[in-house]
Amino acid sequence: MFQIDRFGRVPIYEQIIEQTQRLIASGALKEGDQLPSVRVLSQELTVNPNTLQKAYSELERRGICISAPGNGRFVTGDAARIVGEGLKEKLGEVRRISEELCAAGVHVEQVLNAVSAAYGKETKD
Amino acid sequence: MFQIDRFGRVPIYEQIIEQTQRLIASGALKEGDQLPSVRVLSQELTVNPNTLQKAYSELERRGICISAPGNGRFVTGDAARIVGEGLKEKLGEVRRISEELCAAGVHVEQVLNAVSAAYGKETKD
DNA sequence: ATAAGTGTACTATTTAATATAGTACACCTG
């Protein structure tokens, strides 16, 4: 369910946050779905439970999941919407990088091609 | 010449590397131009000279600048080409983010618009 | 020759973030 990279400089707890949101954005996780418990997931990933607790707390703070003490932790109804709003930041990131490429003299077509390729379509060269 | 953000999680020395390369990519720094000395720049930015030395060493390792001991540090003739090759990584980054946006159901037009906006052109909605 | 500026090479220390370890307690369900 999760894939941890222990060597990059992105903290594990952020990877959990990021990947959880991605699963929601893609629809793999929906409202009411239960997230793996910190204990179970800590064994599965060989990661300290506290690290996962930190990630889950943040997701909860964002309104993406809610804890039912003694029961489990579940995806909220607002999760998809909240994650969707966060995607605007990624669009801003695309713009920021594009500005750099523009300043560096990279042709706009090359950048558009990178986008199109990601969407599985090809524009002519 | 440089703008340091002390609060983000990008190390100062990486910001120096990044910004130097950006100045070269944009043509603001050309072959033969002298880079500010570690001592001068450390006072200007209120940053430890060792931190700048670390950044410069890495730029040198990449072949972007060369030191003339006792004289100064200068942009190499290969700098622009080397930096240019590095831009391909940024294109890959655009593609990676675009894939995420695609998976999250964001329309390709929105992403293309972000790129176009960065290039100062507008596509129709 | 000297002074001033340059690069370089160290060692030591501090700081902050991250992750781990261990414990304890409260809650819900079967």
Place this chain on the structure above:
DNA sequence: CAGGTGTACTATATTAAATAGTACACTTAT
């Protein structure tokens, strides 16, 4: 009651980053 869940602590270890300070070699200009 047992077993799973969330939660809240404290303590420790590790690492990267940055700072502080010193020393030395080299080049240029005076």
